[in-house]
Amino acid sequence: MIEALEEYWIGHEPFYNEVDREVAMFEAAYALRLPLMLKGPTGCGKTRLVEHMAWKLDRPLVTVACNEDMTAADLVGRYLLDANGTTWHDGPLTMAVRHGAICYLDEVVETRQDTTVVIHPLTDARRQLPLDKKGELIQAHPDFQLVVSYNPGYQSHTKDLKQSTRQRFLALDFNYPPADLERRIVAHEAGIDSALAARLVTIGEQSRALVERGLEEGMSTRMLIHAGRLIRHGVDAVAACNLALVVPLSDEPDLQRALKNLVDAHF
Template sequence: MQLDAYLITDEPYYRAIGDEVSLFEMAYASRMPMMLKGPTGCGKTRFIEHMAWRLRRPLVTVACHEDMTASDLVGRFLLDPSGTVWHDGPLTLAVRHGAICYLDEIVEARQDTTVVIHPLTDDRRILPLEKRNELVRAHPDFQLVISYNPGYQSVLKDLKESTKQRFGGVEFRYPDPAVEAEIVSHEAGIDFGLAERLVKIGQRSRNLKGHGLDEGASTRMLIQAGRLIAKGVALPAACDVALVLPITDDADIRDALSQAIAACA
């Protein structure tokens, strides 16, 4: 198989919040295209890695950006001494060989780019490569998954209605404090009580969402802070390094956040 390098061999840790694992399995059974919605650092990518491992499928991940063209997904002709050679893009690779293709932050891509996935996401399941004059029929194992973060995108950036309506959705949010503490404690290797305090701090920073911060501290950030603490850094310093400084450049908000952390501990 061509995509062996994309297979995930060790189980990625994932703590289910609801029934998303079984729902996703059902969706995969019918190869339904899925969208994962939720704020940054809440576990979308970890979830899809876990599912790829569970379903034993290779996972091809593409991080979308605003300069991405359709060729970046589908593939392009390159020039070589003898002329041009076709090079499959990541999407084509996944379609041909039956991988799960994960388009991360899909709304970042230009809208004219995202329409290439349309024929793949209805019952046709085909990918026309117009430049090669080829029609690739999707491998039976192929599934398309996209992720996007509804809050952080600007009002002008949104998925086209015709794109949206092709997907089933799974919503992610920051888990309940107890569950989040469990995750932080597991991932960072710190005891539960400390993880609980970090989660409390994280929640305070989420209160500032829209009032100085675009997004509160994610679970990922809390885990990073936890890892520093596990290495022997004191809690305020660890929060400073892992939370306060990266999250904003605004001195006032940084100060407020540091003070809020001081109040929590």
């Protein structure tokens, strides 16, 4: 085990139900150490796939939740003062590159474009990471792979990947699973019976139809699992759905009313 990344190993198999050969596609990308982009709505299973594949491939997983304030130094590292004076501290990307982890940049479009370019030398034949402030050029470990994700629904002119970044990646499109598969996932992850999971999935599907009527995004599989867990815990079904599905999704009274009507129709 790599001591520097001991905490990043996944000790048990994360549950993942394959939808459309994405496990095999991920394995092929990893076998060739090609960078991979996952595109899809919130809570549809992108992160769970990465966790499952890190376990399956027996590699540590370094996850970075990207945000607009993240700088290149946050990714690669910086000099910091400590008891020994000024010492270089690797950032999460650098740790993964040095030691052969999978580095997962979640919601990569949230980062500033001048930060995103840091990954460019890692995503072509060079597989290198220059540490300009340290004067070091790191050749990526043979087992290193870069994976990024984002939600296309949140794209804008100010938050989008440049073509110079996009074209460096393989890409998998994600969406919510078909109803029968989503029902099995919700039942398994929430620990509820199939009939209850089916009702939650139907509510979720109907909420997604409201996207064309002003709702920014429908209920995610993750939200349905949260509702199922609350119900299993003893919370009344309508109250659980209000807590996990209705109120988080929208602040608009008319949309909340429509979502509550969906819940009332099934509970």
